[in-house]
Amino acid sequence: MPRASLRPLTIKECFGVSTQMARLTGGIKTGESGTDGDAMEFMEIAGYALVVFVTLFSLRLFYVWWTRIRPLRPKLDLVWEADCEHLTTATVEGNDITFHKVRDFHWRTTRDRDERWADEVAVRLDELKDVWFMVDHFHAIRGMAHTYLTFEFDCGTCLSFSFETRREKGERYHPWDGLWRAYELYLLVGFERDVTGLRTHARKNKDYMFRAITPPGKDRDLLLGMIQKLNQLSVSPEWYHSLLTTCNTSIVRIVNKVTPGRIPFLWRNFLPGHTPRAAFKLKLIEDWGGYESTLQKARIDEFAQEWDGVEDYSMMLRNRLPKGPHRTEN
Template identity: 35%
Template sequence: MRWLFQKPSNCRDWSPDQVVLPEARFDGDLVEITGIRDCRYRSTTDFTVTHRDQAFDLGQLERLDFFVEPFAEWRGPAHTFLSFGFEDGEQLAISVEVRRENGEEFSVLGGLTRQFELMYVVATERDLVGLRSVHRGNRVYRYPIRADVERIRKMMVAMLRRANGLRDRPEFYNTLSNTCTTNIVRHLNEVSDRRVPWWNPRVLFPGYSDRLAQALGLIDSPFSVETDRESFEVGEVVREAIDDPGFSRRIREGDEPQQSVG
């Protein structure tokens, strides 16, 4: 039971792609973010790590997408993350992940026994989506979200502030209560009138989180997640567009304007 007394730390021999913690500085509607990851992958183990700094105008936010990456034929295990879109076509993706040490691999048991720290990866879409779809070979589904622009803004600010907080107050990842999807749900609850408990089965098994999002009226599409899930899969276009400077635009070709709700 020694693990019960372990404390989280930001001072470890981290995997090269997770060494840099992002930081956001706010000035009115402007947010300047340092440490935006933009890796160039040749495979899952061969990649060039790059980061950039960029300023965003929160007044130009106009859309939000929810991504789901199932891990297995059984639909339950999955990774989820968000991407925030701006009027000029820029996208900023935020993914809540295990912060791995060099050579470390994730395990469910390790996630229950304080073996991994938590990290908010702030990155380009090409990094996060390309890694999963092209190099891991996993299916990735993109769901446009129906939401009030002000709530999208609050969601992004909340996630960036939490990323800032982890710089000074590291936390352990927990397989049940402190995951990619439970954190998205917590941020959703901060900006929504409708509460979603983190212990909802479709949160604990995030491969079903898209069904939950549709049940809550959040997915901006006439298609059913239940019967038409493949219409949201982006693998083919991601593979075609991975080297295109207009990557984010390409994977959205044919989208209808997103609807807002109050």
């Protein structure tokens, strides 16, 4: 077939026979196309208008991205909000791990708090006891939630690792802004009584705490993977992205780096509020009597709000949760 005879289909041809073809076959008389003909004319005009609009919008979006967004570079030296002021780093020497600048805030409300950063926190890799998967529902929309990990050591220390946004002084987070390189990626390391206590007490969110299941030795590799990311971000900042580089997708990347293919590509990875069901099906968390029972037993905010402030916060949480198959009462 000659190249000149090839042409793209018209809008009319995409929707069906054209008005002219209908006339030739006797379906519509010339000059009397009527309602059907008018409707097809309208659809053609609307189709062209839509194509033009989408094309112009896409070109404009590309122009803005290429000229204004793409050149932006993440920074380390801005004036940050107090809760993300410092970057935690860690040194590893054999089994000895020392964290520098660990957040240890005491929250009464979201605005009333005592601020403190621990200069040095020492733990041992061979004393890693459990890894906990935390899900914080901060919004009425079920899929909107925050996920993070807590590492528990035999010495009683519980450190939470939470991928968040690093905000400048006076800056507030909004998911839309997070699509356009507005925030640096921040890996917070804080004591559990700070990171989880903020959510159960100051914010009064609905929170769940699941004991993670890891292959032998992979729990330590996961911690070392987190530390590697921690130290990397302290010298080479990255952008947070509301869809691609979030609290949950960042965890998934490190888990799959430690154990390739452990977490497949799932839509739930992008809606953290739905991750418990996926984690349960993939046997990433312990089964406490079926999914619904596990979910019920994992909820901690209701009893955590009864905390008297005297008992150790982390011990209080674990005393109300099922013991692992390899754990006994202290």
